[in-house]
Amino acid sequence: MADKVIVVEAGMDQCDIDRTPSALFTDDEHQRYTWLCRHSGRMAIKNHRNGSVRDPKTSSPPRYSTLVLDASGDEWLTNWERLFETLRIQQLRNPKFFHVDPAHRDALLEFAVTSGRTGECAEVNGCVGRERSKHARKKERAAKRQDYYTPSSGLFVDQCRGIVDHYCLRDGMIRKEVVEDLDYHVGDGVGEGLFTVKTNRGMHQARIVVIAVGPGNSPRIPGQIPGQRIDGACHVMQMEKFPDPVVKTKITRGQTTNVLVVGGGLTSAQIGDLEIKSGVTKVWHVMRSHLKVKPFDLNLEWLGKFRNVKQAIFWSADSDEERWEQIKLARNGGSITPTFHKIMKAHVARGRLSVFTNTVVEARVWDPGAQRWTVQTEPEIDLPPLDYIYYATGIQSDIRSLPFLQTIQKKFPIESHGGLPCINDDLMWKDEVPLFVTGRLGALKIGPGAANLAGARSGAERIAWSIADILDENDVNLVDKDLSSLGIGNRYNSLTSDSETDPDESQESA
Ligand SMILES: Cc1cc2nc3c(=O)[nH]c(=O)nc-3n(C[C@H](O)[C@H](O)[C@H](O)COP(=O)(O)OP(=O)(O)OC[C@H]3O[C@@H](n4cnc5c(N)ncnc54)[C@H](O)[C@@H]3O)c2cc1C
Structure with a gap:
């Protein structure tokens, strides 16, 4: 059977595919909205008029049959944990509101408080209120302090594990496979066509594919x-x-x-x-x-209180070319944190x-x-x-040289700037091709922060909305549908019957 969604990766982005729009609302709107969503399901609610009690909801598994293919391993965050362990990174670079929980902006803070681990958040000095005038800064300093703390690597990973359990994303959802080729056979409507995904271990079919491969290139x-x-x-x-x-x-x-x-x-x-x-x-x-x-990978104006203004300018740019210029300006190459600068100066002083x-x-x-x-x-x-x-x-991102995107690029060509694909506003390859792109490769539509955790979360939210729209609209079970009616003939029926001999098939079509 065809999966409804295939996600290429098991890094950050898939963890937070949910329907909460934290990336699109202002912080205040978002906090009110998420408070209502959060508390309505998490506690028993008594109706004071008739005395009835509604029990709290338990998390349910993802609504769609989803398969995640990751070259690094069959566990979430395999690549992240390998890198952090090898480089012995103790503390994340960006503030603790950069995380992958779709529930709400302060989910990592909440996790730190409820697990008694606030001591694992390190204060980043010298940037609170930097985006404001000196006078306004003084007034706001105390209130905004908590925004600029970075979480420890352990705290962050434990929160991710909690998210995986909470959203039931563990059982057999990820397979260690390298995607080698991707093809799409157009159907009657968006999401009615079918992707064939060739990996180093076999073939898969899906109605929707999400690419979240980090920088992508080797x-x-x-x-x-x-x-x-x-x-x-x-x-x-x-x-x-x-x-x-x-x-x-x-x-x-x-x-x-x-x-x-x-x-x-x-x-x-x-x-x-x-x-x-x-x-x-x-x-x-x-x-x-x-x-x-x-202190952070982007300038403060892209992270601080007024980041919505910067994002609005980015989104309202006339062209992807203009957005690419803004991305280059905002990222401005690699940089070092004040903490590591101090460490470097000490090594220099000792002659090492x-x-x-x-x-x-x-x-x-x-x-x-x-x-x-x-x-x-x-x-x-x-x-x-x-x-x-x-x-x-660093690693250059360039879709033109990504091996597994060659077929799609030939069949459904799109433009690119700086190696990044000119996807549509829904982060989709083309209006008629439900191939979603997020992470760094989605930067022309997500913004300069696409390559960090906030970008991963906002990309996932936008994609989750679009997937829900597509699948809810065309919610037809492909098993019951004659695949040949999708214009793909017996070729794929034979693939489906091949997979019946695969002992893992039950996982794939869960
Ligand atoms: C050392 C390091 C430290 C970082 N620290 C921070 C930080 O402190 N704060 C912050 O906000 N961000 C940080 N980042 C950025 C953060 O890691 C990314 O924002 C996030 O990982 C992006 O998630 P992703 O899922 O898009 O990609 P990734 O996490 O990079 O995952 C991509 C996955 O796709 C897999 N893949 C690639 N090609 C294929 C293929 N053809 N077939 C199958 N699988 C494939 C890879 O194996 C990998 O597992 C850091 C990044 C690095 C490298």
Whole structure:
């Protein structure tokens, strides 16, 4: 049987596919709305006129048959947990109202309070009220303090686990499969057609597909093809062991070790710090622009009290091209938090770290015998032979080079800007193709925050609304419908009968 919805990923976005419009209302409207929604179902309500009592609702499983395909694993957040563990990230970067619970904006705060873990929220100094005048800032300082606390990684993950249980998203919903190709066969109306999804383990069918693949493309070491691994260097998003075994052996033997870190974002600072703490003699850190220090990944105007104004300007831009310009301006490349800036300065003062801004790596040569690199930079700096290079250079998103989107792009071409697809306002590929795109790839319609947790939540909300509209309108069970009437003939009937031999089929069509 065809799934009604297939989600490609098991990161953040799917956790919060629900119908609560927190992304679209102002905070006050949203809080009132969610309070009503929340409390009406969670407690017994007594009718004072007739004395009847309505019992609290229990959570029910998702309304639609949903399958999640994730290359990283068959558990929620596999990739996130791997990265956070490898990079030993203790605290999230963005404020605690960035989370994936669709219930309400302060759900993570509520979770921290009810589980007695408010101590795991760290205050971010120096930004409360920065978006206001000095006078207004003074007046509001006390009231708004709580907005700028960041949660610990453990608190955030535990809240996510709670959400998964609350919305019954656990049992067999995720499969570890890599999506290799996606095709769509148009039906009579939107959502009446059928997707065929080819993975490394087989075929699936769905009426709606959601793509939430993070940056999408594979990490790339400059000069190599995407995903390719080489000796003596890695892209941090592909890092498997830390420190690298060869470097570790040299440290254990008491040899002098030099490591190069390339990149200007928070991950580059984190990796440099970890290297020094693991015993590397010296870290050389090069970045192509100046060092930017910012508490959050976006400028405060996109997160603070007046972010709705910024978002409104973004949404009312005349074209996707204009929106792309706004995204570039808002993100402005990688930046480092004040906390890590302080840590870096301490390492520099102790002579364990040298930072070179406005510097790029021009060439590198690996000596397999000595197991060391010779690296040339522009402008030239005096680098010793290097034992390892970490590329913390981010991942470029470009749908044109995403292998699994090639068929769709040929069959249903759309434009792109900066590698991001020009999807419609419902985050759909095209009006007649119910392929939804969220996360970083949905940035032209979600906004500059698309790549962070707030973007993940707002994208999920918009998609959930559209899915509900499509499926509620055409709520026809495909099992009872002759698939050939969808214009796809016996080819897919045979796929369906193939899957009957699959012992996991009951999960797929749950
Ligand atoms: C190190 C790090 C720290 C971060 N810290 C913060 C923070 O503090 N605050 C914040 O707001 N945001 C943070 N972010 C951003 C946050 O992780 C993203 O907003 C969020 O994960 C986006 O969710 P997603 O589901 O769109 O993508 P992801 O969580 O990236 O998940 C994408 C999934 O898709 C899978 N996938 C990709 N291609 C395929 C395919 N072809 N077939 C099947 N599966 C596929 C991947 O394996 C992956 O599991 C951080 C990101 C990183 C990398």
